[in-house]
Structure formats: C-alpha cells, structure tokens
Amino acid sequence: ATRVVTTCSQxxxxSLRSLGADQVIDYHTQKWWDVVTGVDIIFDTVGEDLTGEHAYQILNDGGFLVTLADGPRVLASASTAASRPTVSQKFSGLSxxxxxxxxxxxxxxxxGKLKVIISKTYDLAHVVDALVESRAGHAFGKISVKIP
Incomplete structure (x- = not known):
C-alpha cells in the first residue's frame, strides 16, 4: 500500500489533499515525528535540526531518508545510523x-504528467518582492518572474 504524508500550514x-496527500500534518501544531510511523521513505526539503535522528526512529527497516537541505545536524549521527544498519540516508543537493x-x-x-503550481508571478521590475516572498517560505507552489 502507498501512503503519502506531508507537512504544511493549515x-x-x-490543496495538498487534492494533489494526492493521504495525511497532512499542520507543522504549526504538530511535529511530523510525533504523528508518523512506519514509512519507507522520508523526503526532506526543510532541513530542520535533528531531522535524521527523528527519521531513523520512524523509518521501516530498509527505509531511506533523502534530504535536500544542508545543515550540521540534518542527517542522523554516526551512532544513530550504526544502530539501524538497514536504514539509509543521503544528502542530495539541487545541482x-x-x-x-x-x-x-x-x-x-x-x-501532461507534470503539474506545476504557480503561486504568484512577478514582473522583472518586482524581482526583489519575489525574492522576499520566496524567502518567507510560505508560498504554495512556485514563485515565478516574468522576463520580457
């Protein structure tokens, strides 16, 4: 059985359920590691401190953590990784x-199998506003800049 779990604001x-999410966790009120159990893959794009430590507690044997985020304590520690040798983790940059x-x-x-959600489009003259919105981190979908 396939189960898609994601986090977002309420x-x-x-919108995420309409895209196929089975379980949506409000990150303002719950921690994903307190709610989710028994998953095969965790795909992390945020890089919260101790993500790997939490992931190793809920991943099934043979499970895999992939993170796009770079940080000193995003991946599980060597001792945590050694305690679950059937679980793997990988940092995978966006390059x-x-x-x-x-x-x-x-x-x-x-x-027609790729759905791109555009949150907002800015004219090139407002590229700084687009950057500010992007860095705020709460846009649903992508922020685009129209270049003439």
Missing amino acids: EHAD DNSRGALEELTDLASH
Missing part, C-alpha cells in the same frame, strides 16, 4: 543539471 492542507533529467522532465510535461 491553509494549504486541502544536478544533467541532460537526462531535463529530458525526462520535458517528457513528463509534454504528456
């Missing part, structure tokens, strides 16, 4: 600009 919960990945994205988009 205002975005219905993969491979032609193959771009071709795959193009194929998905051309077949």
Whole structure:
C-alpha cells in the first residue's frame, strides 16, 4: 500500500489533499515525528535540526531518508545510523543539471504528467518582492518572474 504524508500550514492542507496527500500534518501544531510511523521513505526539503535522528526512529527497516537541505545536524549521527544498519540516508543537493533529467522532465510535461503550481508571478521590475516572498517560505507552489 502507498501512503503519502506531508507537512504544511493549515491553509494549504486541502490543496495538498487534492494533489494526492493521504495525511497532512499542520507543522504549526504538530511535529511530523510525533504523528508518523512506519514509512519507507522520508523526503526532506526543510532541513530542520535533528531531522535524521527523528527519521531513523520512524523509518521501516530498509527505509531511506533523502534530504535536500544542508545543515550540521540534518542527517542522523554516526551512532544513530550504526544502530539501524538497514536504514539509509543521503544528502542530495539541487545541482544536478544533467541532460537526462531535463529530458525526462520535458517528457513528463509534454504528456501532461507534470503539474506545476504557480503561486504568484512577478514582473522583472518586482524581482526583489519575489525574492522576499520566496524567502518567507510560505508560498504554495512556485514563485515565478516574468522576463520580457
């Protein structure tokens, strides 16, 4: 069985359910590690302190933590990792600009299988406003800048 669990603010919960989330956790009122149990994969884009330590407690044997966030205490410590040798973790930066990945994205988009949600579009003259909104971290979807 497949179960998709995600975190967001309450205002975005219905939108995430409409995209296929089975369980939505309001990060303002709950910690995901107190609510979620028995998952195979945790995909982290936030990098909260001790994410790896919490993940190792709830991942199934053979489970995998992937984080895009870089920080000194995002991945599990060596002792935690050693205590669960069947669980893996990996930091994976966002610098993969491979032609193959771009071709795959193009194929998905051309077949209508890639849904991009644009939260807001700014004119180039307001690029600073776009950056401020992006850094605030609460946009649902992507923030785009129209370049003439």
